[in-house]
Amino acid sequence: MNKTIRIGTRGSKLALWQAEHIASLIRPSGYGTEIVPIETRGDKILDVSIAKIGSKGVFTEEIEAKLLDGSIDIAVHSAKDLSSELPDELELIAFTEREAVNDVLISNRPIDITNGSTLRIGTSATRRVAFLKHFYPNVQAVSIRGNLQTRFAKLEAGECDALLLAYAGVHRMGFDNYIVEKIPTSYFVPAVGQGCIAVECHKKLAFDKKEILERWVNHPATAVCVRAERAFLKTLHGGCSIPAFGYAHFEGDLISLKAGLISLDGQRVIKVKRSAATEEAKELGELVANEVLTIGGEQILKEIRQQLNNA
Numbered sequence: 001m002n003k004t005i006r007i008g009t010r011g012s013k014l015a016l017w018q019a020e021h022i023a024s025l026i027r028p029s030g031y032g033t034e035i036v037p038i039e040t041r042g043d044k045i046l047d048v049s050i051a052k053i054g055s056k057g058v059f060t061e062e063i064e065a066k067l068l069d070g071s072i073d074i075a076v077h078s079a080k081d082l083s084s085e086l087p088d089e090l091e092l093i094a095f096t097e098r099e100a101v102n103d104v105l106i107s108n109r110p111i112d113i114t115n116g117s118t119l120r121i122g123t124s125a126t127r128r129v130a131f132l133k134h135f136y137p138n139v140q141a142v143s144i145r146g147n148l149q150t151r152f153a154k155l156e157a158g159e160c161d162a163l164l165l166a167y168a169g170v171h172r173m174g175f176d177n178y179i180v181e182k183i184p185t186s187y188f189v190p191a192v193g194q195g196c197i198a199v200e201c202h203k204k205l206a207f208d209k210k211e212i213l214e215r216w217v218n219h220p221a222t223a224v225c226v227r228a229e230r231a232f233l234k235t236l237h238g239g240c241s242i243p244a245f246g247y248a249h250f251e252g253d254l255i256s257l258k259a260g261l262i263s264l265d266g267q268r269v270i271k272v273k274r275s276a277a278t279e280e281a282k283e284l285g286e287l288v289a290n291e292v293l294t295i296g297g298e299q300i301l302k303e304i305r306q307q308l309n310n311a
């Protein structure tokens, strides 16, 4: 029996860290691991914002091709970067235990975001730009792309006064010392899947390997929450380029999901919070999404599609 799990991943430092983390969870099982770095379209195109090149699969297509042809066993992704719809032959088999899901403000000097008339905050995620406009109308959002190291270099070079990033990535890359503020999830709701690492595989992956992943890598409580969030996103037909947000966590025995949409100008926030039993995670996501669509989300999505087409 072949007892080596071949792990496909993007080649960025964060992606390699995540793949290495998955390998470290697999290792105690007795199975070996091999990491296979794969370059994606999203890694090559650095000068246009992701929203404009069309988000669908830019960081995953080449990796999924290798899952389909069997040259890797699993692919490791930030759960956040995964499109809500996978190719039919593939599935998500494991989600790692989630750490802090917050966004954080990063700088090399003290920053007061509430007094931000002259602050330039580097970010390119549509959700963060819209939330900045909504909660901190005085700050200026400047588009900063590239991997985390590139973004830090741009901060150091003075292209912005601070960066707005996911805590998870900052922490994994060892940049904790630069965190000047942890922004509460109570109002700055994270992106779907933020802080969680997802493992994707072929539905026909060998049974023993599937069992290893389910037993040693998957964290059931996180998995059920992220599945609720992803059901929400799927019902909106959204990828990572729409300003949707969604965060589920346990409140006692129930999953509580807070999710919604924000208009690109930050003017309108549609937010719904509901809870359900764990067996109903998927239905919870769908229910919340349909409610968001009904109370104004449909209109926001329509406007966003028009604006992205015209950009």
Ligand SMILES: NCc1[nH]cc(CCC(=O)O)c1CC(=O)O
Pocket: 078, 079, 080, 081, 164, 165, 166, 167, 168, 169, 170, 193, 194, 195, 196, 197
């Ligand atoms: N969109 C890029 C991306 N994808 C995953 C992470 C960090 C890790 C995570 O959120 O799980 C980041 C960087 C960021 O948003 O700051």
